[in-house]
């Protein structure tokens with residue numbers, strides 16, 4: 713049975729003498745197969761699995777984006793039940809940020825480019841809530857999706873720098889049959905946009921294939937991905953990146969591991985995806 717708790721106090725009580733290791737899967741709900749894959753990893757590797765469901769206002773720059781973020785707690789809890797999750801922590805905003813809360817965690821260079829540049833303050837919100845959740849749960853392991861590759865790097869940096877003992881584990885991106893990465897935001901795509909959205913994955917595959925064929929020029933890899941995106945009139949690219957896999961600095965020449973990544977708008981919906989190479 714999955715137990716649902718809403719307050720810090722209930723969470724502490726539920727975890728008081730629980731079996732370790734404890735694995736945490738932080739989510740914003742509207743759970744899908746991508747989240748399920750993280751729960752399955754936690755179930756396989758930990759004796760206690762905790763899913764958190766919290767739409768974190770501090771990581772949204774645009775109030776409209778926050779307002780229209782999809783929510784379905786009953787469905788989410790049912791999915792956690794199906795996956796055999798031990799505990800769901802679904803707090804209210806005040807439970808995470810009580811009145812008077814006045815601290816933010818700001819991660820440095822790795823949080824600056826890409827999503828950090830496109831969404832100012834986003835990673836401060838992410839780092840702050842994740843630090844709170846890691847501490848409240850006392851997690852040994854935390855499972856994050858590679859789909860949000862920069863988030864993994866930012867959270868790792870935060871945990872290392874703040875001496876938080878939770879190990880951050882990145883899990884592969886789960887995709888639809890046509891290559892579209894699963895995302896809670898996909899629900900906002902209208903049928904034409906949904907049909908167009910797999911162009912992100914096609915662009916990444918085109919970049920990866922060109923790299924596999926020996927191309928090492930960052931500009932030529934970016935141009936190939938941008939060219940593939942341009943075949944889809946509904947796709948409005950936000951960025952097309954070939955960056956160092958560790959620092960996320962844009963690369964002139966790919967010499968080691970790199971991250972191909974994209975952010976693309978379809979109407980009011982902004983999708984991201986990435987492909988590690990090397």
Ligand code: AMP
Pocket residue numbers: 738739740741745746747749750855856857858859860883884885886887893894895896
């Ligand atoms: P979210 O609820 O969107 O904040 O996502 C919660 C966690 O699920 C994050 O670690 C995401 O990276 C991860 N996630 C989201 N989509 C996918 C996916 N398609 N495949 C794997 N993990 C995912």
